[in-house]
Amino acid sequence: MSVVNHKVNSIVRQRLLHRLGYEFQDEALFDLALTHRSCGAINNERLEFLGDSILNFVVGEWLFGRFPQAKEGQLSRLRAQMVKGETLAEIAREFDLGPCLNLGEGEMKSGGYRRNSILADAVEAIIGAIHCDTGMPAAKERVLVWYKSRLDTLQLETSRKDPKTELQEYLQAKKVALPEYRVVNVGGEAHAQQFTVECVTPLLKQSTQATASSRRGAEKLAAESALQQLLGERS
Incomplete structure (x- = not known):
């Protein structure tokens, strides 16, 4: 070579x-x-x-x-x-x-x-x-x-970042694949839909799921749930 x-x-x-x-x-x-x-x-x-x-x-x-x-x-x-x-x-x-x-x-x-x-x-x-x-x-x-x-110049965060951003940075630091978000269900009436999204990360055996009135909202909640498990936090 x-x-x-x-x-x-x-x-x-x-x-x-x-x-x-x-x-x-x-x-x-x-x-x-x-x-x-x-x-x-x-x-x-x-x-x-x-x-x-x-x-x-x-x-x-x-x-x-x-x-x-x-x-x-x-x-x-x-x-x-x-x-x-x-x-x-x-x-x-x-x-x-x-x-x-x-x-x-x-x-x-x-x-x-x-x-x-x-x-x-x-x-x-x-x-x-x-x-x-x-x-x-x-x-x-x-x-x-x-x-x-x-x-x-490092300071403790007084306001947290978007959970999706936090999760991405955490996984990047661990040098593993970035999270995947998948819509697993859409329910409710057309004017009041509810989106259920799962977040799949390589460091958790099971995906985390969350439901919200928007896909992005559900993704943020699912990412937050994944972070809580990875960091050992309690909501």
């Missing part, structure tokens, strides 16, 4: 390390963290898995200490906002990470170095690589530095 950018220019590499604020003792870990699966069997997916777990823990621990009065659901929503792919991709762009990625030829030609999912995965892989290189304290310190401006 043809691999593009496998040997990153040393100047570009050092610039990235400077922005990360970290110098690897084992440089092979850094190379691996930048290697997308399109390059072959040896890639950053395992480091990404580890980094994802570390990121969720570090951000969760910070939120736990920062908001002692917050409920579990509130903390879960804030963490989902911080660790979602879009946020990670923003951080990757701040590092100018894209040009440093090792991509297969096809992925490079299709613009993979700009794709949010690839950038987000690489940031998580770097977190995992730092942990493997020098341990959890270093990985935690870097995460908190990279997230500082975002964490410093």
